[in-house]
Amino acid sequence: MPNSDPHLARETDAVRLFREPEGGAGVAIRATLKRDLLLLMRRRSEVLNPLVFFALVITLFPIGISPDPELLATIAPGLLWVAALLAALLSLDSLFRSDFEDGSLEQLLLSPQPLPALALAKVAVHWLLTGLPLALMAPVLGIMLALPAGSYAVLALSLALGSASLSLIGAIGAALTVGLSRGGVLLSLLVLPLYIPVLIFGAGAVQAAIFGEGVAAHLAILGALLAVALILAPWAIAASLRISING
Amino acid sequence: MSLRLQARKLACERDDRWLFRDLDLDIHAGEIVRVEGPNGSGKTTLLKILSGQLADFDGELYWNEHPMRRTRQDFLANLLYLGHAPGVKAALTPLENLAWYQALAGEPDDESARFAALSAVGLVGFEDLPAGQLSAGQQRRVALARLELIPRPLWVLDEPFTAIDRDGVADLEARLAAHARRGGCVLVTTHHELADTPALRRIRLGQGARDAEL
Numbered sequence: 001m002p003n004s005d006p007h008l009a010r011e012t013d014a015v016r017l018f019r020e021p022e023g024g025a026g027v028a029i030r031a032t033l034k035r036d037l038l039l040l041m042r043r044r045s046e047v048l049n050p051l052v053f054f055a056l057v058i059t060l061f062p063i064g065i066s067p068d069p070e071l072l073a074t075i076a077p078g079l080l081w082v083a084a085l086l087a088a089l090l091s092l093d094s095l096f097r098s099d100f101e102d103g104s105l106e107q108l109l110l111s112p113q114p115l116p117a118l119a120l121a122k123v124a125v126h127w128l129l130t131g132l133p134l135a136l137m138a139p140v141l142g143i144m145l146a147l148p149a150g151s152y153a154v155l156a157l158s159l160a161l162g163s164a165s166l167s168l169i170g171a172i173g174a175a176l177t178v179g180l181s182r183g184g185v186l187l188s189l190l191v192l193p194l195y196i197p198v199l200i201f202g203a204g205a206v207q208a209a210i211f212g213e214g215v216a217a218h219l220a221i222l223g224a225l226l227a228v229a230l231i232l233a234p235w236a237i238a239a240s241l242r243i244s245i246n247g
Numbered sequence: 248m249s250l251r252l253q254a255r256k257l258a259c260e261r262d263d264r265w266l267f268r269d270l271d272l273d274i275h276a277g278e279i280v281r282v283e284g285p286n287g288s289g290k291t292t293l294l295k296i297l298s299g300q301l302a303d304f305d306g307e308l309y310w311n312e313h314p315m316r317r318t319r320q321d322f323l324a325n326l327l328y329l330g331h332a333p334g335v336k337a338a339l340t341p342l343e344n345l346a347w348y349q350a351l352a353g354e355p356d357d358e359s360a361r362f363a364a365l366s367a368v369g370l371v372g373f374e375d376l377p378a379g380q381l382s383a384g385q386q387r388r389v390a391l392a393r394l395e396l397i398p399r400p401l402w403v404l405d406e407p408f409t410a411i412d413r414d415g416v417a418d419l420e421a422r423l424a425a426h427a428r429r430g431g432c433v434l435v436t437t438h439h440e441l442a443d444t445p446a447l448r449r450i451r452l453g454q455g456a457r458d459a460e461l
Contacts, residue, residue: 024350024352024353024354025353027350027353027355027356028350028351028353030350031346031347031349031350031351031356032347032350032351035336035339035343035346035347038338038339038343039336039338039339042338042339042377043338098336101332102332102333102334102335102336102337103330103331103332103333103334103335104334104336106300106328106330106332106334107328107330107334107348107351108351109300110298110299110300110323110326110328111323111351111352112320112323112324112352112353113351113353245300246300246301246302246303
């Protein structure tokens, strides 16, 4: 019986069907980038919300405090940074949530591709459509706060570098809380302490630019924080997603 | 190399209740294994354990005679899992949804294959509509198109017949049988009665059943 023809045919088919793990990680990462960009482009409100929040907060401050340019210029760096940080935080909760709800996330976890790399792709899209627009918008809002002209470039650059770290760190929290129905508050509590170094050096860079001091040291530390986050966060995000899905 | 998924002394406890205990499974190529049981008897949990998604259980899993822990990458490259949630993005069209799954599976980007898969599940003419505008059954069909699109020997399907119409059910049943004939292996939970074929095996889970196997 084992040597009968149908059995043999079945064996060869099985061999063809059986697959060794193969590459294709690059293709999967590109496809994930493209898919997430497309998704966010189709749900523009999700992209616009943090930007509108940022603009609203910064518009209200001169009205609420005082229109005095000198006073505003002193608090502007911290104000812009805090508002941008909170805007980025607001958008984090949705990073993995819709994927979790419609079952895409379990498919992502079951793909034979490296999960940290796929998670990094998702975070990259989040930064491209949240952190980067916030950084580009900040100088415009800086004008409203009478920020001295020489510090615009530093403001944008510090926010671009810093918000990338914020996205990476925040994604760990988002991954940990994705299984909870109301994880928003917990997410903020989890990641805010980790945001503080970024905030200190980010706002510090703008402050230094205003006082005409060297900004290189601040920006270098922001860059170093980003480098550390880039190396460690993808693995932490992947592990957090596994914990959330297993629960 | 043929495929074989084994479980030894599988046990899972949820909320102080044993869903199953001492469950031994041995699943070979060419088999359709139907997991049966009333609601809440742990069918989905068993499928999630067997597809390596849950770590919270007792017992051992073996993939091709090797402990699952060490062959996970190899296992995932051969697995196609379809869960309760279809995993279809409402804002994307069926074609875009499938494009992502194709890339995620490490398959080459092939638009004609995606069209073929969609036509196999009867979605011709709906390729470019956002999936959110499709009916629940059609969305499920988008998910089922992955069975056509991505060649994998081991299918783990959790309630694949949900929301599918009668013709679709017959089609899907034929597809499962064809997959088993080709040397694939299907692990399925469903309340739909599958036609008896030599390839079909049943595993019954009951409320705290101990000797569930066969």
